[in-house]
Amino acid sequence: MLSIRNLVKVYPGPVAALQGINLDLQNGMFGLLGPNGAGKTTFMRVVAGLLEPTSGEVLLDGTDVIKTPQFLRSRLGYLPQDFGLYPHLTGEKMLAHLLRLKGVESPKGTMALARELLDKVNLSFASQRKVKTYSGGMRQRLGLAQAIAGDPRLIIVDEPTAGLDPEERVRFYYLLAELAEKRIVLLSTHIVEDVAVLCSRFAMINRGRIVAQTSPSEVRKHLEGNIYEASVSTAELESIRKSQMVTQAILVEGTNRVRIYQKGGTPPIGFIGVPPTLQDAYFVTLRSELPGITQQ
Numbered sequence: 001m002l003s004i005r006n007l008v009k010v011y012p013g014p015v016a017a018l019q020g021i022n023l024d025l026q027n028g029m030f031g032l033l034g035p036n037g038a039g040k041t042t043f044m045r046v047v048a049g050l051l052e053p054t055s056g057e058v059l060l061d062g063t064d065v066i067k068t069p070q071f072l073r074s075r076l077g078y079l080p081q082d083f084g085l086y087p088h089l090t091g092e093k094m095l096a097h098l099l100r101l102k103g104v105e106s107p108k109g110t111m112a113l114a115r116e117l118l119d120k121v122n123l124s125f126a127s128q129r130k131v132k133t134y135s136g137g138m139r140q141r142l143g144l145a146q147a148i149a150g151d152p153r154l155i156i157v158d159e160p161t162a163g164l165d166p167e168e169r170v171r172f173y174y175l176l177a178e179l180a181e182k183r184i185v186l187l188s189t190h191i192v193e194d195v196a197v198l199c200s201r202f203a204m205i206n207r208g209r210i211v212a213q214t215s216p217s218e219v220r221k222h223l224e225g226n227i228y229e230a231s232v233s234t235a236e237l238e239s240i241r242k243s244q245m246v247t248q249a250i251l252v253e254g255t256n257r258v259r260i261y262q263k264g265g266t267p268p269i270g271f272i273g274v275p276p277t278l279q280d281a282y283f284v285t286l287r288s289e290l291p292g293i294t295q296q
């Protein structure tokens, strides 16, 4: 289990990036969802032992990893937001280099281990290609290969799907889901779909605070009967934005399809009740913090 206790990080400024985070994570995929600047990267870096918190504890299976970083090092796989690459190396050589840096050893030798890991992330076909020719998704999978080396207890992935095309994103989802079967995977993202697809539990973070800790189905259930949808003109959309809480406004075949949250009362003319999505819940939670969901 990964337990986070009263984690605070104040940068010089001062900027209070984390304002007392408490979380308990079991095996499986846990999502940390929040807008840009919410504190996700700060949180991931503290938990990964790369940034010292101002105060608080990070316990992995009962051991305080801030006090004993060597305990964490051999049990952690980390895929940072900006994963540095040597563009002129082949995938295989790049990975072997990262494994040596990480100190991961194998009786079969580092190159053999690199090949095995490339196979696990479905990159064998490109093992002899230079990394500079890799697509965004292939780079992320290479990053994941180094993160899973040494069979870590905890894997931390920071916004891994940003910039991936839909096909690459789905491929990445399958890999992550498989990894989470036996370990703790902590995924930070601002993409609601990442959480909807992958996470049975997740937390929403905003301005350095956890504003909800829940599951996608639980949070959707809280909004049942309160989400309405209509197709409207651009002028109508402007006035709806002034009077309603709009959870989503998208263009569908050239028409504005707008969803609103309304608790009680009659919805505006033309709006019909629809099943809530996680996107609706995310918007409502960030704006008003839903009652009834675990909050801190």
Ligand SMILES: Nc1ncnc2c1ncn2[C@@H]1O[C@H](COP(=O)(O)OP(=O)(O)OP(=O)(O)O)[C@@H](O)[C@H]1O
Residues within 6 Å of the ligand: 011, 012, 013, 015, 016, 017, 034, 035, 036, 037, 038, 039, 040, 041, 042, 043, 190
């Ligand atoms: N080194 C730093 N010094 C001062 N302030 C910082 C530093 N790093 C981050 N911050 C601030 O701390 C807050 C949280 O930033 P953080 O990068 O953790 O958020 P995030 O949720 O990961 O955002 P993004 O998705 O944009 O990466 C922001 O207000 C940011 O400007």
